[in-house]
Every structure is written in C-alpha cells, then in structure tokens.
Amino acid sequence: MNFGEMSGIKLLGVLALAVIVGTVALYYTVFRSQRDANVAAQQKLQAKLRENAELEAYRPKLADIERQLANLKQQLDIEKKIVPDDKEVDNFMRMVGGEARKAGIEIRRYTARPVASKEYYTEVPFEVELDGPYYSMLGFFDRVGKLERIVNVNNLLVASTRKPSDAKAKKIYQYAPNESVVATCVTTTYFSHDMDPTVAAAAAGKAGKPGQPARR
Numbered sequence: 001m002n003f004g005e006m007s008g009i010k011l012l013g014v015l016a017l018a019v020i021v022g023t024v025a026l027y028y029t030v031f032r033s034q035r036d037a038n039v040a041a042q043q044k045l046q047a048k049l050r051e052n053a054e055l056e057a058y059r060p061k062l063a064d065i066e067r068q069l070a071n072l073k074q075q076l077d078i079e080k081k082i083v084p085d086d087k088e089v090d091n092f093m094r095m096v097g098g099e100a101r102k103a104g105i106e107i108r109r110y111t112a113r114p115v116a117s118k119e120y121y122t123e124v125p126f127e128v129e130l131d132g133p134y135y136s137m138l139g140f141f142d143r144v145g146k147l148e149r150i151v152n153v154n155n156l157l158v159a160s161t162r163k164p165s166d167a168k169a170k171k172i173y174q175y176a177p178n179e180s181v182v183a184t185c186v187t188t189t190y191f192s193h194d195m196d197p198t199v200a201a202a203a204a205g206k207a208g209k210p211g212q213p214a215r216r
Contacts (some may be wrong), residue, residue: 099140126187
C-alpha cells in the first residue's frame with residue numbers, strides 16, 4: 001500500500017484502524033491477563049478480610065483463654081506436688097525423715113509393703129517404726145498430715161518404751177530418757193505413674209534393713 005498516494009482522510013482512517021487493531025490485540029493479550037490477575041488478587045484479598053473479620057470476634061476471648069491456661073498449669077503444678085509423677089521413693093523417705101527430725105523423734109526402720117497399682121495411680125506403702133517423746137510423736141503425725149504431698153497413715157500402734165512389743169516393734173533399742181512411746185504404722189504415698197515393685201523394695205533397702213537403724 002502506497003501511503004503517499006492516499007488522501008489525508010483515508011490515511012487517518014488507516015491509522016485509526018491500526019490503532020484499534022493494536023488496542024484489541026493488547027486487550028486480549030496483556031491487558032486482559034493483567035485484569036484477570038487483578039480480579040483473582042482482589043478475590044483473595046476479600047477472602048482474607050472475611051477470615052480476619054471472623055477471627056476478630058475471638059480477640060476479646062483471647063485474654064480469658066490465656067488466663068484459663070495459666071490456671072490449668074498452676075493446678076497441674078499443685079497436683080504434681082500432691083501426687084508426683086516421678087518414681088523416686090527415696091525422696092518420700094527423706095521427706096518423712098525430715099519431718100521426724102523437726103518433731104524430735106527417731107525413725108528406726110522402713111519396711112516396704114506390696115505396691116498396689118490402680119487405674120490412675122500407684123500406692124506405695126511402708127511400715128515405719130519410730131519412737132520419741134509423746135507430744136513429739138503427736139507433732140510428727142500433725143506435720144505429716146499437713147504435707148503438700150498425700151501421705152496416709154494407718155494401722156497405728158502405740159506402746160510404752162517399757163513394753164515396745166505391744167506396738168509390734170521389731171527390735172528393742174536403747175531409748176533416750178525423754179522418750180516415752182514406741183509406735184509402728186503404715187505410711188502410704190502415691191504416684192501418678194505405675195511403679196515396678198522392685199523399685200520400692202530397693203529403696204527400702206537403702207533406708208535400712210528391718211531391725212537396723214534407718215539412714216538419716
């Protein structure tokens with residue numbers, strides 16, 4: 001086509017047609033794909049805004065949920081002190097021995113009793129033999145009853161130091177002049193996990209064999 005031979009009107013028409021064709025081509029290639037991308041991005045943005053709006057409704061409850069979690073953690077810590085999940089029987093005997101020293105009495109022996117496994121906890125009983133002044137003995141049991149950890153005392157037998165066999169004491173010791181009573185009882189502690197009975201027996205061996213003074 002010879003543009004030099006065309007009149008001005010025809011030339012303008014050809015140029016206008018070229019512009020239209022180019023615009024249509026750009027629309028179906030670059031502009032349309034960009035528009036589709038913008039529409040998709042806008043849809044994602046709207047979806048994210050709706051999601052954020054739904055989550056915003058839970059914001060006032062977040063502080064309350066955090067407080068509940070903190071309370072649950074505190075309760076769990078307290079429960080671990082009451083019924084610990086460890087299996088260190090030595091710690092239990094040291095704890096009881098410490099209360100005995102504070103009360104001013106002597107623990108002569110620990111004898112392991114059969115361990116009883118329950119559904120959620122394990123009972124670990126020990127027969128304990130002790131002696132001391134009468135009021136000191138009362139103070140000891142009062143101290144044990146106030147421990148954070150659960151310790152049950154049963155089968156309590158009390159006798160005079162002049163006749164300790166009435167309390168089923170295994171051996172007669174050289175009692176101090178201020179000691180007036182001998183006692184035997186079964187102290188039971190609890191663990192939240194199962195315990196192999198041999199663990200308790202081994203711990204009792206560390207505390208002292210029957211008839212021998214317990215290690216203090």
